[in-house]
Amino acid sequence: MMNIHQPVYLEDKLEEVESSGKLAYRSQTLPTWCPGCGYFSIVEGVSKAMTDLGLNQKDTVCVSGIGCASRFPFFMNTFGFHSLHGRALPVATGIKVANDDLTVIVVGGDGDAFAIGGAHIPHAARRNIDITYILFDNGVYGLTKGQTSPTSIVGFKTTTTPYLNVDQPLNPLMMLLSYGASWVAQAYAGEPHHLTEMIEAAVAHRGFSYLHVLSPCVTFDKTSMTYKNLGMTVRPLPGDHDTSDFAAAMAAAQNTDLPQLGVYFAKERPTLADGLNEIAARAEATV
Numbered sequence: 001m002m003n004i005h006q007p008v009y010l011e012d013k014l015e016e017v018e019s020s021g022k023l024a025y026r027s028q029t030l031p032t033w034c035p036g037c038g039y040f041s042i043v044e045g046v047s048k049a050m051t052d053l054g055l056n057q058k059d060t061v062c063v064s065g066i067g068c069a070s071r072f073p074f075f076m077n078t079f080g081f082h083s084l085h086g087r088a089l090p091v092a093t094g095i096k097v098a099n100d101d102l103t104v105i106v107v108g109g110d111g112d113a114f115a116i117g118g119a120h121i122p123h124a125a126r127r128n129i130d131i132t133y134i135l136f137d138n139g140v141y142g143l144t145k146g147q148t149s150p151t152s153i154v155g156f157k158t159t160t161t162p163y164l165n166v167d168q169p170l171n172p173l174m175m176l177l178s179y180g181a182s183w184v185a186q187a188y189a190g191e192p193h194h195l196t197e198m199i200e201a202a203v204a205h206r207g208f209s210y211l212h213v214l215s216p217c218v219t220f221d222k223t224s225m226t227y228k229n230l231g232m233t234v235r236p237l238p239g240d241h242d243t244s245d246f247a248a249a250m251a252a253a254q255n256t257d258l259p260q261l262g263v264y265f266a267k268e269r270p271t272l273a274d275g276l277n278e279i280a281a282r283a284e285a286t287v
Ligand SMILES: Cc1ncc(C[n+]2csc(CCOP(=O)(O)OP(=O)(O)O)c2C)c(N)n1
Pocket: 066, 067, 068, 069, 070, 085, 108, 109, 110, 111, 112, 113, 116, 136, 138, 140, 141, 142, 143, 144, 149
């Protein structure tokens, strides 16, 4: 039986982290997030996934909008683009169209994505641009100090809703599925090993992969998406979930009270680059 009282020495942990190779993907800039923020698991997961996939730093670009989540590119030793609020996807599209060999990872918060940036998502998804979009969902605007976001729950008390939020939250998983995203999954910052697995699978997918990460904002949410509440409600997708079954994915995505973790839907189909290459070939044939 494991001795739960066995001490963990800092030197051992440091050696373990240094020998893992994942620090090579982290920049010298330490995250400025609040201690306990779920985002630490995501930066850790991306570094580990990049190590496991053997990605080259110089061939990888992290793109973000504005928000706590969008500070992400500063903390990575890759190319990065900290763009405008809500505009990460158009920037990432340009990068990928200019150089299809790059691995492009887009990150952002629920406000950045589904409020100001909401109109970009359907088009990136339907075009099947070969990028990974990691959505850091904490159900609140963190950077601007705790206003409601499009994923805040009804009844949430915030600085903008002192008499409680009355707006229905969006359902991002159902939205992304209906937009035609070719890979859709959900993970939780409190389950870092599963999160890393999901990041690896998302980056490995050829096409638009959307990873929704439930991630507590420990500073501006003490009642809703907390580690305590999420820890009690999240669960894996059923073992027999068929990732090729769109209707099953939509049905599972409706279960927001008991969020299910794992790959909801995965499908291979031509990417934007495939389509552009076809156009180039057709154009060449006509001259
Ligand atoms: C055009 C524009 N409008 C508004 C803002 C203010 N602003 C900055 S971040 C943000 C929302 C951040 O929330 P979210 O995207 O959920 O990320 P989080 O900070 O929670 O990670 C807002 C409204 C801005 N920077 N630019």
